[in-house]
Amino acid sequence: MGILVAGTVALDDVKTPFGKREKILGGSASHFSMAASFLAPVQIVSVIGNDFPKAHLDYLAAKKIDTSGIEVSEEKTFHWKGHYEYDMNVAHTDETILGVLTKFNPNLKEAQKNFPFLFLANIDPEIQMKVVNQMTNLSFVGLDSMNFWIESKQKSLWDVLKKADALFLNDAEIRELAQEASLIKAAKIVQKNGPKIVLVKKGEHGVLTVTKDFVFVAAAYPTEEVKDPTGAGDSFAGGFTSYLYSQYLQNKDNIYSMPVIKKAVIWGAAAASFCVEEFTTEGLEKTSIEQIKERCHDIHEFTSFEKH
């Protein structure tokens, strides 16, 4: 069956120290799906405008991503325009046109309700709740959010977190949600009050993972030339979730074991490292599953040491 992802499919204008691109494929669901497509069938639930290039849909379909759940509406496609300074850890938003997104309110088809894995990308937590409540056969729910929802709809966010198995937030967001400056304490607070797994994305500094049983501190791959960090977080989530799905196919009861979660984190970090090497999803497009695996081995080599 695979992974159902509800999120945005967008047109982005992006400027970084390495160049500038206009109306390129963007959106959380696009990045997530590209990264997840190596290990799992993925179907996107989203909405686009009639200005959206068919070439972008074909591009996703070429990776065997099911785009039949993307509605086409009369309004404009969601558009994000942003830039990065030399410190590429921070995205600066220049313009956001919500367009079709203001009416995004998915009613799932029967086949969609039956997916075992769901990823709720960063959208209104009330919409996230509506989607998860339509699902009938879930084994895993991943969820992303952002400062905007933490500030404007925190009660709804905590409500939907009770339905999530894994939460993906960056370091500033987890501190804000927990109201705690220490990252490890903040992650533990959120984990106790919400999802089984809290994944704190720290950009070039890697990922901190907290469950009730263990803490895992994972390094990012030390990429020499980051061209465009857009989508790194969603690519990480896509890699992580698809790795968990591949293990679920082998043994449904095993996906919350420490070795599996750790390997899923590293697979996600490897996928994200290919994302940032090129603009939009081009880095992942030209990558093979063998290259992702090789990069997991590289991260092992870069981080492993003998016991004292």
Add this chain to the structure above:
Amino acid sequence: MGILVAGTVALDDVKTPFGKREKILGGSASHFSMAASFLAPVQIVSVIGNDFPKAHLDYLAAKKIDTSGIEVSEEKTFHWKGHYEYDMNVAHTDETILGVLTKFNPNLKEAQKNFPFLFLANIDPEIQMKVVNQMTNLSFVGLDSMNFWIESKQKSLWDVLKKADALFLNDAEIRELAQEASLIKAAKIVQKNGPKIVLVKKGEHGVLTVTKDFVFVAAAYPTEEVKDPTGAGDSFAGGFTSYLYSQYLQNKDNIYSMPVIKKAVIWGAAAASFCVEEFTTEGLEKTSIEQIKERCHDIHEFTSFEKH
């Protein structure tokens, strides 16, 4: 013989969100020595004023740190006053009184010249050069510096780097020295033009190590409550250098092997994690060698994962 460390012994006023302390033991050589004392005999080369409390010297001596190389001068002891905001990654300097430090110009005794290990803490690179040039039997030279010397005496700094085996800088400093925004590229540039080992200190994000043969990305121990980050970098250097010294005693030819350097980095990270848990050197004072070893095991547990 052990490690000779040339650096500052100071009186600090420190304010953090967890409290305020005045005239406490500070200085790069103090922090380095406390961290190194678990695995190596250490002698300090420094200068203090006649206002320096004897209790502080006794405190160092209680850890078997040799303070006989600390000159006493007529002027005031080097004084640093600073504070930290909630983001404790950045120290804000409120006042610096150089005092005795303006005349620090060590002439080593014969016995000091014969030490096999030397650590040149963050002082004028011309003084660092003068010290290293007096040594007659060196197997290892570690060196720390800072933005002030990178900007004001860069030529002298590159000169003394040619004599160093390991360079300790933080992420902003290595970027400035290499004139390169990418951290991994910056570290590789400096490594090619200077010391065998470049150690980039990233605070709560750990340490990046680059040699001509390998890259090692080490996590910091995820400390829940950082009370005072002052001295964390020097404690890391002290832990690292002393671990290398302990291996040197067993096999002189082995100290630049990858497994040894990796374990030295983790030992340094563990020592630094005890430093930041309390003000000044109190965290390391009450720590045992078994606790440092245990924390190395914890870091192993927090960071290790099975190969894909």
